[in-house]
Amino acid sequence: MLNSRRLVLAHFWLAFTVFGLALVLGAWQMFIRSPLHTWISNPEWYYRSLTAHGTVMGYVFPTLVAMGFGYAISEVSLNQPLIGRKWAWAGFWLIVVGAVMAMIPVALGRASVLYTFYPPLIGSPFYYLGVVLVVVGSWIWVALMSVNLHAWKKANPGAPVPLPMFANVAGSYLWGWTAVGAALELLLQILPVAFGLKSTIDAGLSRVFFSWTLHAIVYFWLMPTYIAYYTIVPRAIGGKVYSDTMARISFILFLVVAMPIGMHHTFADPQVGAGFKFIHSAFTALVALPTLLTVFTICASVEIAARMRGGRGPLGWIRALPWSNPIMLAVAFSFVMLGFGGAGGLINMSYQLDTTIHNTQWITGHFHLIFGGAIVIMYFAIAYDLWPHLTGRAMRDLGLMRLQLWLWFVGMIVTTFPWHWVGILGMPRRMAYYDYTDPAVAPQAVSVMLSAIGGFILLASGLLFIVILLRAQRAPREEAGLYRFSAALHPPVAVPALNSYALWIALMVGLTVTNYGFPIAQLALRSDTSVPAVYVGANP
Amino acid sequence: MTTQDHDVEEARVAERVERRWATLSIAIIVVLAGAAAFAGIHQATMPQGRVETIQPQIIHLSGEFTEANLGSAAEPDGSVTVRAVGQQYSFTPQCMVVPADTPVVFRATSPDVVHGFLIQGTNINTMLVPGYVSEIPARFKQPGEHLMPCQEFCGVGHEGMWAKVKVVDRTEFLTMSSKNRRVTCVE
Ligand code: HEM
Ligand SMILES: [Cu+2]
Ligand SMILES: [Cu+2]
Numbered sequence: 150m151l152n153s154r155r156l157v158l159a160h161f162w163l164a165f166t167v168f169g170l171a172l173v174l175g176a177w178q179m180f181i182r183s184p185l186h187t188w189i190s191n192p193e194w195y196y197r198s199l200t201a202h203g204t205v206m207g208y209v210f211p212t213l214v215a216m217g218f219g220y221a222i223s224e225v226s227l228n229q230p231l232i233g234r235k236w237a238w239a240g241f242w243l244i245v246v247g248a249v250m251a252m253i254p255v256a257l258g259r260a261s262v263l264y265t266f267y268p269p270l271i272g273s274p275f276y277y278l279g280v281v282l283v284v285v286g287s288w289i290w291v292a293l294m295s296v297n298l299h300a301w302k303k304a305n306p307g308a309p310v311p312l313p314m315f316a317n318v319a320g321s322y323l324w325g326w327t328a329v330g331a332a333l334e335l336l337l338q339i340l341p342v343a344f345g346l347k348s349t350i351d352a353g354l355s356r357v358f359f360s361w362t363l364h365a366i367v368y369f370w371l372m373p374t375y376i377a378y379y380t381i382v383p384r385a386i387g388g389k390v391y392s393d394t395m396a397r398i399s400f401i402l403f404l405v406v407a408m409p410i411g412m413h414h415t416f417a418d419p420q421v422g423a424g425f426k427f428i429h430s431a432f433t434a435l436v437a438l439p440t441l442l443t444v445f446t447i448c449a450s451v452e453i454a455a456r457m458r459g460g461r462g463p464l465g466w467i468r469a470l471p472w473s474n475p476i477m478l479a480v481a482f483s484f485v486m487l488g489f490g491g492a493g494g495l496i497n498m499s500y501q502l503d504t505t506i507h508n509t510q511w512i513t514g515h516f517h518l519i520f521g522g523a524i525v526i527m528y529f530a531i532a533y534d535l536w537p538h539l540t541g542r543a544m545r546d547l548g549l550m551r552l553q554l555w556l557w558f559v560g561m562i563v564t565t566f567p568w569h570w571v572g573i574l575g576m577p578r579r580m581a582y583y584d585y586t587d588p589a590v591a592p593q594a595v596s597v598m599l600s601a602i603g604g605f606i607l608l609a610s611g612l613l614f615i616v617i618l619l620r621a622q623r624a625p626r627e628e629a630g631l632y633r634f635s636a637a638l639h640p641p642v643a644v645p646a647l648n649s650y651a652l653w654i655a656l657m658v659g660l661t662v663t664n665y666g667f668p669i670a671q672l673a674l675r676s677d678t679s680v681p682a683v684y685v686g687a688n689p
Numbered sequence: 690m691t692t693q694d695h696d697v698e699e700a701r702v703a704e705r706v707e708r709r710w711a712t713l714s715i716a717i718i719v720v721l722a723g724a725a726a727f728a729g730i731h732q733a734t735m736p737q738g739r740v741e742t743i744q745p746q747i748i749h750l751s752g753e754f755t756e757a758n759l760g761s762a763a764e765p766d767g768s769v770t771v772r773a774v775g776q777q778y779s780f781t782p783q784c785m786v787v788p789a790d791t792p793v794v795f796r797a798t799s800p801d802v803v804h805g806f807l808i809q810g811t812n813i814n815t816m817l818v819p820g821y822v823s824e825i826p827a828r829f830k831q832p833g834e835h836l837m838p839c840q841e842f843c844g845v846g847h848e849g850m851w852a853k854v855k856v857v858d859r860t861e862f863l864t865m866s867s868k869n870r871r872v873t874c875v876e
Contacts, residue, residue: 193845263842270802356818391707418818420818423739434721438714441714500736508805509807581848583848677742678745683802685844685845
């Protein structure tokens with residue numbers, strides 16, 4: 150059952166529209182700071198663009214995808230009309246209003262603080278209020294997912310929650326809780342200063358608050374992709390999910406261990422001591438577990454599909470896969486990028502190796518590869534898979550879809566590999582220009598140029614994606630049939646501890662309190678480390 | 690064998706394979722965390738362990754980070770301490786001198802916003818957060834020059850915030866430091 154089509158389509162269209170706009174900014178940034186362009190005469194424009202690009206790509210775009218997909222999952226997998234559709238629209242409009250409210254001061258140069266905020270830099274209060282509205286809109290979605298699940302559970306006592314909904318709700322709870330860190334930072338620290346009620350701020354404390362959000366938000370971005378791996382890919386290529394239980398364990402692990410590890414973002418910070426840095430580092434290692442489990446289960450599921458199609462031999466089955474199917478192509482590319490990105494991630498999380506690449510262009514290269522690459526390519530796949538069911542129209546541009554995915558994959562490799570490399574050479578991030586005539590910087594010029602070329606390939610792919618969606622919207626009407634998620638090879642009969650969340654939420658909150666409570670309390674009680682706010686754009 | 694039996698048997702095999710993989714995954718993770726702990730205990734490069742605070746608004750007026758005290762100081766035990774301040778949008782001193790093959794400690798802080806402290810070609814890389822002192826032990830193998838950019842966005846002048854670190858021969862450094870209490874290479 151997919152009744153709320155307009156609602157889901159509205160989320161997807163808004164998501165992909167803002168994505169397209171931010172992509173143009175991304176390509177512009179790449180060009181401006183590369184040797185292909187002379188120094189930008191007013192660097193301030195670069196930081197406006199960077200704030201807009203980061204805010205949209207980090208907060209607005211993935212949140213809308215998760216929400217739209219979440220509503221579809223709730224209706225389809227529970228086979229139950231969405232409860233609270235009016236509220237869902239309210240959440241959507243809050244995001245629209247919030248995004249516009251945030252982007253106006255950014256465009257005017259009154260909030261060039263970048264999406265990480267980092268006080269004591271302080272921009273226009275409307276920028277932060279806009280971000281808060283986006284988060285509040287998404288919290289409505291979190292509540293609705295919970296309400297819908299509970300209504301279904303009441304009607305189906307004891308039945309295992311369908312895997313897509315189980316994962317979706319886990320993701321929503323994770324987001325609900327992880328957003329609290331930045332929300333506390335905004336409400337307790339930044340907004341009072343932005344409104345002029347207070348004039349000083351503790352930068353160390355705000356970095357710790359932000360790290361609470363900054364890590365697990367990554368897993369929120371990743372949730373739709375993992376849900377698609379487990380519940381769309383096997384069906385789309387004619388196979389089954391190898392293990393339903395392992396899938397549930399993976400999602401629960403994300404819920405529990407994604408949170409209490411965020412202080413790995415403060416390894417290089419002076420305001421956190423060795424003890425908590427090490428604890429967070431050790432917990433960070435744990436979060437690799439659900440990904441390792443997922444890689445195994447998905448590879449096994451894909452192999453099952455190949456063997457069902459007559460594939461043979463230890464590796465010969467790979468040839469039997471439906472390579473002309475865009476979903477197959479997307480998941481293969483996604484896994485390759487996940488592999489490279491994951492290897493890079495092991496370096497970032499390492500207590501010792503981190504210092505060689507901390508805050509260099511390696512980091513921007515890394516998260517574009519994982520987030521823009523492995524994750525976003527599956528957002529494309531989700532849209533391609535759902536679109537005929539949302540629009541009631543045929544989707545016939547298979548060739549264009551394959552081309553689009555190839556371009557995104559190739560573009561991502563061309564963009565991010567040299568991006569990593571200049572990071573190793575020590576190129577700092579977030580700079581409007583670099584002096585490539587300096588003999589110490591000159592060796593980086595070629596790599597940056599390559600990245601910029603990759604950026605244009607990505608831009609072409611992103612625009613092609615939007616064209617494909619638009620064309621499908623105008624295609625002839627065609628009944629797409631019932632939308633289904635993948636079936637499990639061995640469907641679950643009873644899933645005792647893996648059917649509800651109370652225990653896991655308690656663990657998530659408990660671990661956050663043990664891993665964050667003391668450092669936050671200690672920093673909050675300190676009075677002599679605050680600095681006066683530095684207002685951005687105050688004197689144009 | 691009935692299809693049902695066959696199914697049950699298959700499910701059991703699937704579970705066994707899966708359990709093996711899960712065990713292997715956990716082993717990989719334990720080895721990784723263990724390696725980090727081992728390297729930590731044996732004093733490989735380590736993130737800063739101790740939290741040291743400083744009142745950011747008065748660092749120019751008194752104490753360790755007054756202007757006259759910035760630069761490299763030869764310590765009685767033969768090591769060198771380099772004190773620096775990062776502010777919008779420069780480092781003081783703009784050019785730092787250190788001797789090669791000598792234990793060096795960088796101590797730095799910021800009076801205004803968050804800055805970064807990264808010496809290219811080394812693994813010296815930390816944050817300067819107002820209110821806190823960053824301390825990094827280091828040792829440079831060879832004489833040479835390194836660029837030192839600020840690696841965190843600190844405002845519209847961030848792209849211009851670069852300093853230099855000059856590594857000189859130990860004897861050359863000692864001559865310099867016999868003439869000046871604090872050594873820099875600012876011209
Ligand atoms: C889905 C795709 C993308 C996502 C999700 C994404 C996300 C982000 C985020 C979150 C930032 C951080 C902003 C900050 O540091 O304040 C960023 C920075 C940046 N992005 Fe993207 N981006 C995407 C695509 C692109 C593309 C296609 C390009 C190039 C054509 C690009 C170029 C850049 C550049 C140049 C920066 C600034 C790096 C720096 O100066 O340190 N991005 N991006
Ligand atoms: Cu993280
Ligand atoms: Cu800076």
